[in-house]
Amino acid sequence: MERDISRITDTVQENSSFVSRIRQEMSQVVVGQENMVDKLLTALIADGHILLEGLPGLAKTLSISTLARIVNTGFKRLQFTPDLLPADLIGTMIYDQKNGEFVPKKGPLFSNFILADEVNRAPAKVQSALLEAMQERQVTIGDTTYALEQPFLVMATQNPVDQEGTYQLPEAQVDRFMLKVKITYPSRDEEMAILRTMSSPDRPQIEPVASVEDILAARSVIPKIYMDPRVEEYLIDLVMATRSPKEYGLADFSEYIEYGASPRGTLALAKCARVTAFLHGRGYVTPEDIKSVGFDVLNHRIATTYEADAENVVCEDIVRAVFDSIEVP
Template sequence: MVERLLISLLTGGHVLLEGVPGLAKTLTVRTLAETINTSFSRIQFTPDLLPADVVGTQIYDQSNGQFSVKKGPIFANIILADEINRAPAKVQAALLEAMQEKQVTIGGTTHLLEEPFLVLATQNPIEQEGTYPLPEAQIDRFMLKLHVGYPTRDEEKEVLRRMASGEPIPVNRVATPQQILAARRHIAELYMDDRVVDYIVDIVH
């Protein structure tokens, strides 16, 4: 999973993580944000969530009679959209529009989202009651869909050993947002042979 998250980070594609709760998806995404010194925001999707809770809204200030913009949690570099299929379609659409356009509109004013901008959404494949499944057209907004399974017995034993102290494992910053953006530019300039292009098109078709 970590390798594929790095691929998405370096290519600018969003990721849909599918797996049951308790598999450290949130911890993984938060740790990724810490390693590159970026802002991180977690949005818990629920049936009563509103689009304004995601993108932000205008607030009237009685002292000066003007509206001010209160930006929502979408204004971060790395977003964890937890249980995206638990929110109504209107909320899902607000998030997916921001993913596609990399901007949001609040009160008629367009606000650009800061790069690098990466959305990692999760959904529980088991619990379907009270959920709003993502349509195929919206699933296409994600570059990768990853199935997160349970660790093996040996991997669980290793997790127990590492967590025995009860102290959080320190995370070192190994890159900056500027370095990530520079890496994206280098990747975009890589030469791709026509045979590779044909191979990719064949897979899609």
């Protein structure tokens, strides 16, 4: 087994050399926010979508657009507004007078990287138009279904829902995001570095340093990364504790949880843990890999009750209690 893990580690290190190049290129523009950059890389390699939540001006859009330029592939930015229509995303059928028939006009979703900027400023019917594309990687226009290009990645940003002019995302769509990352303010030193970088007359120029082939090769390695059965048991216990808190010594939180993480959350947590091991150049998963992505994978998959709202208990409190209660192998 040790020999197999060593061979997998060699394969991981051979296929992960582009990661350091991306991080170095990103650091020229995005100061600090290492966690956000790592989670963007995780979503990209895991073939999952990511939702960044934070106040305006915290470099969410900048980070996503910069990553799209670093990876030499197609990119479309969609600014979500209250008057947006589903056809503005997926396309529609238009009448061709020359041929006397309706022909499809494909929308901007037919690209590789999609930046859904301020996704919660559009009503639910528009947000729901993303569901088929995000899950099945296809779009239906009229009677015809079209496969989307690979890689296909939706990177969305949203302001906190208590901001004016925002809508709550439907539960079905939120669950389609593999990761939901909350962005916070930078530190004082990082703020100073941002000021100096953005005030400099010589702004750094971003160059493509990774290709689609690099990403697809990395994705082919992820399933090979070893996860010990004890680590698998640890992962399952974490997810089950969000569904049946009393069975895991969390009786105090049972009245706060309406429902826990779905099997999709289990698969997402396992895949993100493997990608985290990949980003660290390892061919095996550790409990720390699961912990490092656990909050961002599970936070948005737990629904809280009215009692939780009354007691000011949020999902982060529940996930933190779950990780504290489950014994680490």
